[in-house]
Amino acid sequence: MIPNAYRSLHCNAVRSEHIGQTVTLCGWVNSARDHGGVIFIDLRDREGLTQVVFRPEENAELAAQSHTLRDEDVLQITGKVAARLKGTENAKLGTGDVEIVATECKILNKADVLPFQLDRELSNEDMRMKYRYLDLRRERMSKNIRTRHKITNAARNYLDGAGFIEVETPILSNPTPEGARDFLVPARLNPGKFYALPQAPQQYKQLMMVAGLERYFQIARCFRDEDLRADRQPEFTQIDIEASFIQRDDIVNLVEGLLVSMFKAGTGRDIPAPFPCMTYQEAMDRYGSDKPDTRYGNEIVDMADVFANSGFKIFRTTIENGGVVRAINAKGFAGITTGQMIRLNEIATQAGMKVKQLAFIKVERDANGVLEYKSPLWKFFSEDEQKALIAKLGVEENDIVFFYAGTWQEACDILGRVRVEIANMTQLTKDSTALNFLWVVDFPLLAQDAETQSWVAVHHPFTRPKTEDIPLMEAGEYAKVRAEAYDVVLNGYELGGGSIRIHEKDLQAKLFSVLGVNEEEQAHKFGHILDAFRFGAPPHGGLALGLDRIAMLVSGEDSIREVIAFPKNNKGSDLMTDSPTQIDFKTLREIYIQSTYKEKKPEAAAVA
Amino acid sequence: MIPNAYRSLHCNAVRSEHIGQTVTLCGWVNSARDHGGVIFIDLRDREGLTQVVFRPEENAELAAQSHTLRDEDVLQITGKVAARLKGTENAKLGTGDVEIVATECKILNKADVLPFQLDRELSNEDMRMKYRYLDLRRERMSKNIRTRHKITNAARNYLDGAGFIEVETPILSNPTPEGARDFLVPARLNPGKFYALPQAPQQYKQLMMVAGLERYFQIARCFRDEDLRADRQPEFTQIDIEASFIQRDDIVNLVEGLLVSMFKAGTGRDIPAPFPCMTYQEAMDRYGSDKPDTRYGNEIVDMADVFANSGFKIFRTTIENGGVVRAINAKGFAGITTGQMIRLNEIATQAGMKVKQLAFIKVERDANGVLEYKSPLWKFFSEDEQKALIAKLGVEENDIVFFYAGTWQEACDILGRVRVEIANMTQLTKDSTALNFLWVVDFPLLAQDAETQSWVAVHHPFTRPKTEDIPLMEAGEYAKVRAEAYDVVLNGYELGGGSIRIHEKDLQAKLFSVLGVNEEEQAHKFGHILDAFRFGAPPHGGLALGLDRIAMLVSGEDSIREVIAFPKNNKGSDLMTDSPTQIDFKTLREIYIQSTYKEKKPEAAAVA
Known part of the structure; x- marks a missing residue:
């Protein structure tokens, strides 16, 4: 869409080769300076900055008008490209050798004074979030958003090239058995019933393997209604992968290639692969962590x-x-x-x-x-x-x-x-600029609940025990059974993890019996998956990577909020749109619910 | 991941050039035939079919065992590639000249008898949906899912190439003012408040233009809690596009290129562009429809x-x-x-x-x-x-x-x-194989409510009137004011639509006053957008395309359910996962709601 009726070039594209040409640019007033009565502005668009000068000798009326320009006004500037005066070049700018001598200036939109300055770091997070559309104008944030796009693109192209098919799975989904807390959605057409937002497309991805899709991926939005301590978001994005007729090493090779291509796209750096690999036992012994920072x-x-x-x-x-x-x-x-x-x-x-x-x-x-x-x-x-x-x-x-x-x-x-x-x-x-990737493998399959002494799945109940440890499971030595589960770690962050799944009915039944899930419960909680496994389930496995965290590490940020365009704060609120919001009684009645929350009235509290 | 420990080739890759080689394949028994005591099977994987024969003279034990193979068993077959006997070749199959003489056969998983046959069309939609993972094994469905991936990929690559940045916007969002009914999500961390699932990322996309992103897109999941007559789904996917410093023709050119690339990827056909264009007035006069089928x-x-x-x-x-x-x-x-x-x-x-x-x-x-x-x-x-x-x-x-x-x-x-x-x-x-694309432009900006006589926005209240019609708006001739709005139509289906937006405060205020939205309401419903528009909003506009419908038309299907992996039925239910589902009182109490739905008891009704 460049050039078009609005502009002939992007602001960052104006170079010495254009000297003498007439160009039209669009953008925002990044800054305005008065040098002896002559106004110089830096015009900013998505791609960069160009200096524009309003010379009275060129156009007196325009030069006079230029004194009214304010930061963040939106302009369309037409002018001649000229070399900057010797000594006034700016080597830091790609366009630093030239300037535009304005012959026309159309004010596309005036800007009020911004609530904060864009060229200063702002410690007030609430202000940043309330005016996120201004915060995103900062170079750092705009770069983060573009980097996220680049690495996501790289991931998709890599997986497409490896024969993986992206499939969209439902957001209006079902509760996750034994997962975290679900977000629920009243289903008006099914009064009294609820959808749940998916914590992961786990069931769908396994069902797609039963469907014979063989290689599936999705850049999938996932949801967890957890207390938002630390750097968590109620919704997050994962690169969800599942494949059939594969073993751990296939997934490991695939994911290494995927991460190499994403980091190349995001940082330009060539990450050496294969990554080191260590067992859970070794990681815990040496680092006391299943996601050790080995830098x-x-x-x-x-x-x-x-x-x-x-x-x-x-x-x-x-x-x-x-x-x-x-x-x-x-x-x-x-x-x-x-x-x-x-x-x-x-x-x-x-x-x-x-x-x-x-x-x-x-x-x-x-x-x-x-x-x-x-x-x-x-x-x-x-x-x-x-x-x-x-x-x-x-x-x-x-x-x-x-x-x-x-x-x-x-x-x-x-x-x-x-x-x-x-x-x-x-x-x-x-x-340190080191990127210490690491595989951690052979996680325990089962853990014993300290209180109830019952056994629970460390990963999830479809995770496959290592073949050589199946005799241990049969002998009741549950603590010793290792899973075909693997995590990929970078500099102390878990980037993702997965497992080879159980595809045999008998082994699955055995595991459920260890977990104390009786047949009725199995049918209720996992019925459609167990059903599906009867009709020719192939050996399969997969992995999910946290895209937000990868984007954060690629961008060198400390918080995933810096790589999410419109994040929630740590109370789950979006201060910009004032979400979540109150909903009137009548609307709630139409979806067959009512709020049970009674706002505490300060007076009443005082009386009591 | 081919070759790997499980297989050396895909089933569709075995050709004459492999004759004499030993190969290993994995897949499902597509069919088994007994020819004079010798078992022939077609082994199916994602890519195609290969004939496998169990010759007693090759391996008597294996040949005996092969009589137990049943449709949809999952096998790993090793054998020698041989030419088929003259006269038994199958020209319909890419692998029709060869067969595998099995030397090993590992049954990876046995299959029970399927609830329906995969090679017959099934009119029972409920059965298809309950066993969607089997329905998706059919060639037609598997092809649809892959075609959808291909056209989505083509769309992304095209938009990326045009400098558009994909940005994920929140699913936990805010109610849509003046839209359809929203799905609501109780926000536990904000007791008594609710998120709404987005009907479209409309506000976010415009705010990203204010943020200076200039060119945004997203393959975005959207939600509408409507009664599901006809071919609607509660969640659907749109290709959401917004750009700054553009005019209608820029969007038109962009979207034509986008659709051309998607149809090329999905059908192999070269669609001629530019598409014909007609005004709303002409479309209505000649066809009585704003989405005419011009075939x-x-x-x-x-x-x-x-x-x-x-x-x-x-x-x-x-x-x-x-x-x-x-x-x-x-x-x-x-x-x-x-x-x-x-x-x-x-x-x-x-x-x-x-x-x-x-x-x-x-x-x-x-x-x-x-x-x-x-x-x-x-x-x-x-x-x-x-x-x-x-x-x-x-x-x-x-x-x-x-x-x-x-x-x-x-x-x-x-x-x-x-x-x-x-x-x-x-x-x-x-x-007809015609693909009659068409632009319909110059929609009316405003329509008069028959009952209340008040004026409402035909598109939405941020849609820009045509510049030459602004005087008509000022003169109160609201019915005559045309919008800078455009739809793209194919064979009588609306593929998508959009508009150039208002970016000037004064024009926006004028339009709100025509719509009878007072300042208090403006602040309440559109506050953050109006706020944003004060800080340097560029001229911008955009469009959204219905991906499900495009996938349907590319695949030659009659319903979007055929191009969605896991659709809901017309009561908003997923029969496979039994979603939506009942949630216990305690869980609801934790998110500060209760159900108001009382199931009608037949006895009680009888008594009354």
């Missing part, structure tokens, strides 16, 4: 061989009772402040620490130049233990070592969180 | 000049009183049956006919070979009128002419419907 070390080290026979009773008995003693050597962090130490202990407590504070050893040189091991517990260790510890953890001057003794799970949870927080405190990744 | 004639003809001074009083006075007398000559349809005549009159009555039946003239030769004008009114016409009528309508033997006298709107509505029905009855488009 830095500070790994968790098992100290069992050092303390198995220790005179320090707490460590020894923990090990004797099947627990673990593990440690992290935070290199060069002996200068930790009291505040940081308090914060670390808070985090450890949130992560499940049973004792009051983390045991530590701080290694610093004293006034006399002697290396000191400052620690409440150093003195309890034998000399051999001390030496072994120093050797095993590579302890040096200015290090600080943190310990945890307890269950394996506690040690993972606590030291995993502590490891990340130390990295934050010491800014280990501050200037 | 056939039977046009509506104005008879004012014939009957303005007629002795036939009804016609004359209708014209004198500002009404119209119009006719359609249904060529060669004099043999209309009584049943067809009744049906035509029913349709005319539904369309607003005030009299009991359509006046007509049937032209047939009598037993003596004399041309007869059979009609209740022929005798009332003067000889000049008769001649003029014959000349003007080109009346010949075996024609039948239908008349309507009344208001312009009635004549359009009634004769427009009659014209289409005559075309159906005479199967005018039966073997």
